[in-house]
Amino acid sequence: MRQPGMYSRMLSGGGISGRTGPHLLPLARIKKIMKKSSDDVKMISGEAPIVFSKACELFIEEITRRSWMMTMQGKRRTLHKEDVASAVMATDVFDFLATLVSDSSGNSQGTPPAAALEL
Amino acid sequence: MGDHYNNTGGDDGGIKDQDRFLPIANVGRIMKQGLPKNAKISKEAKETMQECASEFISFVTGEASEKCRKERRKTVNGDDICWALGTLGFDDYAEPLKRYLHRYRELEGDRATQEKISNTEEKDEELPSHRNNQFRNQAETSRPF
Numbered sequence: 001m002r003q004p005g006m007y008s009r010m011l012s013g014g015g016i017s018g019r020t021g022p023h024l025l026p027l028a029r030i031k032k033i034m035k036k037s038s039d040d041v042k043m044i045s046g047e048a049p050i051v052f053s054k055a056c057e058l059f060i061e062e063i064t065r066r067s068w069m070m071t072m073q074g075k076r077r078t079l080h081k082e083d084v085a086s087a088v089m090a091t092d093v094f095d096f097l098a099t100l101v102s103d104s105s106g107n108s109q110g111t112p113p114a115a116a117l118e119l
Numbered sequence: 120m121g122d123h124y125n126n127t128g129g130d131d132g133g134i135k136d137q138d139r140f141l142p143i144a145n146v147g148r149i150m151k152q153g154l155p156k157n158a159k160i161s162k163e164a165k166e167t168m169q170e171c172a173s174e175f176i177s178f179v180t181g182e183a184s185e186k187c188r189k190e191r192r193k194t195v196n197g198d199d200i201c202w203a204l205g206t207l208g209f210d211d212y213a214e215p216l217k218r219y220l221h222r223y224r225e226l227e228g229d230r231a232t233q234e235k236i237s238n239t240e241e242k243d244e245e246l247p248s249h250r251n252n253q254f255r256n257q258a259e260t261s262r263p264f
Contacts (some may be wrong), residue, residue, distance in 0.1 A: 037184070078158075
């Protein structure tokens with residue numbers, strides 16, 4: 001059985017011959033997103049998307065971990081977007097995402113702010 | 120709402136999403152990495168994560184590019200990203216990323232040297248170290264050998 005993600009990893013690899021590990025995220029796409037973030041952004045060095053590919057990995061892993069805790073609290077095995085929303089609301093550093101997740105999820109799960117996760 | 124003449128996908132934002140977000144397959148894979156084997160992730164959760172990741176990139180890039188603007192630099196580099204992460208509260212990421220960046224720069228330095236060597240016509244003739252010595256001619260007099 002083909003391992004999921006094997007093909008997309010090959011496609012998204014490149015840049016530095018995988019010597020700092022294959023990149024899990026496409027560098028060109030990261031660069032596009034960076035450019036769109038503001039008009040101030042003029043030039044981007046080649047290493048910036050590479051730093052971001054790792055940073056995004058850490059970021060996604062952290063939110064996922066925290067979201068999964070919400071899933072487990074609800075005694076479920078499927079991570080839903082409401083779990084992501086709850087994790088965001090419970091973590092100060094993710095404040096910048098608060099509007100984003102409340103827009104997409106509609107109503108929040110009602111996780112009390114006191115349940116802030118300190119990992 | 121009519122005039123999406125250039126929209127060959129079904130969805131309104133279908134084509135734009137490709138530019139705005141990281142691929143859902145990649146995002147989904149990273150999410151799976153931190154979870155137990157039998158964990159499931161809803162498609163909507165992955166989509167939400169795509170949006171969050173793009174927002175993260177924009178947020179950090181905005182801070183980094185503001186720093187560059189103030190310092191009258193045109194190019195946002197890896198150090199600026201690391202700095203912005205630290206400033207915005209992602210201290211846990213800043214340190215490992217600085218090391219990652221440092222390692223990348225070292226490897227790129229090696230690779231650039233290797234490429235110079237293999238791109239010359241006489242690559243079969245001498246050992247690579249001889250080529251390197253050519254760049255150090257001026258320093259040779261100060262070397263013991």
